[in-house]
Structures are given as C-alpha cells and as structure tokens.
Amino acid sequence: MMRHVRLFATALTLVSAAALGGVVTAGPAAAATYTCGNQGKYYTGTAVTGQGNTGNRVIEAQCLLKSSGYLTAGQVDGVFGTNTYNAVRSFQTMYRKYCNSGVAVDGVVGRDTWAALRGPCPA
Known part of the structure; x- marks a missing residue:
C-alpha cells in the first residue's frame, strides 16, 4: 500500500510540474567521464574488480583498457558495466593468446x- 502511495505522489508531482510549465526530465543523469593520465592516477592496488563495482578502481582499469585500445574515452565512466566487462574479456583473451x-x-x-594491464608480456 505504501509503495502505491509513493508512486502516486511521484506521478502527481511530475504532472503538476508539467502543468505549471516546469521542466520534467526522465531517466538518470549522464554518467561522469574521467581523464586518463599516468598509470596509477586513480588506483595502484590489485583488489578484485568486476561488474557492479564503481569508483577509482574501475576508473583505473578503464583507463588502462583505454590505453590498450579496448575502450574509448567516453566509456571511462567509473562504472563497471557491460562495456567494461566485454573489454576486460577481450583484453584477457588477447593477452592470454599473445603472451602465452x-x-x-x-x-x-x-x-x-x-x-x-600494467605491464608487458612476461619474459
């Protein structure tokens, strides 16, 4: 019951704002993008980082993937989602193949x- 009241209140607020000439937007705000610089700019550790993670570890992994050609600048957003997951798998596949x-x-x-991600193929 409480959930229905909240949904109704939200809908009423949006309709009222629109009727009064207010601006109504839908959906989440655009994700931030980050500038990649020197390696280790955002994170230098080795903690396990995967889907659903956000923050500096993800930004660092994304920057390293970008520098290796697996992501574009616009995909460095600090959110480990599908694009990052696919980029990591592609990188791992190629690294495994070419670096034995x-x-x-x-x-x-x-x-x-x-x-x-941080170094060349092992000797």
Missing part, C-alpha cells in the same frame, strides 16, 4: 589481470 599467459578469461580484473 594463464590469465583467466572471466571479465574480472583480479591480481593477474591488473599485472597484465
């Missing part, structure tokens, strides 16, 4: 993937 590495292809940035 056992890095897991799982779409998660863990210890091994952080090392792969």
